[in-house]
Amino acid sequence: MAVDRDMIPFNRPYMTGKELFCIVEAKLGNMLAGDGPFTKRCHRWLEEQSGCQKALLTHSCTAALEMAGLLLNIQPGDEVILPSYTFVSTANAFVLRGGVPVFVDIRPDTLNLDERLLEAAITPQTRAIVPVHYAGVACEMDTILAIARRHGLLVVEDAAQGVMARYKGRVLGSIGDLGAFSFHETKNVISGEGGALLVNAPDLAMRAEIVWEKGTDRSRFFRGEVDKYTWQEVGSSFLPGELIAAFLWAQLEEAQAITDQRLASWDHYHAALAPLEAKGVLRRPVIPEGCQHNAHMYYVLLAPAIDRQAVLSVLKQNGINAVFHYVPLHASPGGRRYGRVSGTLDVTNRQSERLIRLPLWVGLTEVQQERVVEVLTRAVT
Numbered sequence: 001m002a003v004d005r006d007m008i009p010f011n012r013p014y015m016t017g018k019e020l021f022c023i024v025e026a027k028l029g030n031m032l033a034g035d036g037p038f039t040k041r042c043h044r045w046l047e048e049q050s051g052c053q054k055a056l057l058t059h060s061c062t063a064a065l066e067m068a069g070l071l072l073n074i075q076p077g078d079e080v081i082l083p084s085y086t087f088v089s090t091a092n093a094f095v096l097r098g099g100v101p102v103f104v105d106i107r108p109d110t111l112n113l114d115e116r117l118l119e120a121a122i123t124p125q126t127r128a129i130v131p132v133h134y135a136g137v138a139c140e141m142d143t144i145l146a147i148a149r150r151h152g153l154l155v156v157e158d159a160a161q162g163v164m165a166r167y168k169g170r171v172l173g174s175i176g177d178l179g180a181f182s183f184h185e186t187k188n189v190i191s192g193e194g195g196a197l198l199v200n201a202p203d204l205a206m207r208a209e210i211v212w213e214k215g216t217d218r219s220r221f222f223r224g225e226v227d228k229y230t231w232q233e234v235g236s237s238f239l240p241g242e243l244i245a246a247f248l249w250a251q252l253e254e255a256q257a258i259t260d261q262r263l264a265s266w267d268h269y270h271a272a273l274a275p276l277e278a279k280g281v282l283r284r285p286v287i288p289e290g291c292q293h294n295a296h297m298y299y300v301l302l303a304p305a306i307d308r309q310a311v312l313s314v315l316k317q318n319g320i321n322a323v324f325h326y327v328p329l330h331a332s333p334g335g336r337r338y339g340r341v342s343g344t345l346d347v348t349n350r351q352s353e354r355l356i357r358l359p360l361w362v363g364l365t366e367v368q369q370e371r372v373v374e375v376l377t378r379a380v381t
């Protein structure tokens with residue numbers, strides 16, 4: 001039997017082919033600093049696609065979350081509720097302002113923040129809830145927003161993985177008061193490093209622009225609304241240069257095609273892995289009614305009796321780069337030092353040790369996917 005020894009990487013950044021043309025156009029226009037024509041095009045696209053009040057490109061999703069920490073005026077001791085099963089930036093953005101991350105458990109089905117545990121985590125110090133849309137599958141936003149409104153809390157969506165995904169028809173990132181996107185090369189739509197803050201609360205829109213432009217009203221000056229620009233409040237330089245925005249523009253134009261191709265690969269894995277789920281050796285992702293995901297990730301949760309490291313090794317020996325995911329924040333040195341736990345984190349502890357992510361990128365062939373499924377089947381049965 002002929003064996004294809006070509007490595008199947010976990011991720012391969014996709015280029016639409018138009019990136020370099022857009023970068024040349026930005027260069028020829030002699031507009032290289034931020035907030036130029038490509039940045040404005042990206043802002044308009046994000047605003048139209050999501051329906052948010054204002055979109056602002058940032059140099060990462062981390063930066064967008066840090067802007068959220070500033071906009072929420074997080075003070076030392078303020079508490080922010082978030083899942084422990086997430087990327088470190090979800091917590092760090094608030095810790096930078098002296099905030100305390102309060103970790104709650106995740107739902108067994110979607111691995112998203114369990115909305116049923118929120119009320120028990122709220123104290124007089126609580127300021128905000130930060131739902132993370134894991135794998136581009138929406139959190140239960142109606143319930144989360146209702147709880148937040150009832151307790152006077154703000155909601156910041158970590159939609160790093162959620163570009164082009166929806167919840168009951170609404171675009172992820174446009175549902176809470178603020179939303180953060182990532183365009184890191186491991187995400188669906190990319191610019192190397194990159195991100196965006198979506199501002200949905202109208203009263204935060206003007207301040208967001210000021211925080212973004214080093215704490216000045218420079219954007220208003222450029223629009224001719226004031227005759228000089230000055231220091232207004234605490235801010236920083238959160239905007240990317242035009243070359244990054246030009247690259248991103250080439251990707252945004254193809255965002256739907258990218259999503260459709262990823263969804264086709266996701267569906268192919270999902271169908272091919274159904275027999276293994278029926279055998280009880282693993283379980284596949286669950287997409288709740290009303291959630292339109294974006295195929296950011298295809299993961300499986302191995303049955304408790306199966307040794308995850310052994311499965312990853314077999315895949316690797318066969319040229320397939322599959323990977324596990326987050327070490328829960330509450331169990332990390334930083335999480336112990338800066339955060340606290342609400343309730344038990346049994347689901348987080350259990351599921352994070354069983355999860356593996358399979359290769360998924362635009363250009364992955366069905367032949368390659370069948371090889372992944374075939375080797376995975378051998379490894380778990």
Ligand SMILES: *Cc1c(COP(=O)(O)O)cnc(C)c1O
Nearest residue numbers: 060061062087089160182184195
């Ligand atoms: C990728 C990711 C981030 C960070 O994104 P950057 O653009 O790399 O800063 C934050 N949160 C989640 C859930 C992510 O997946």
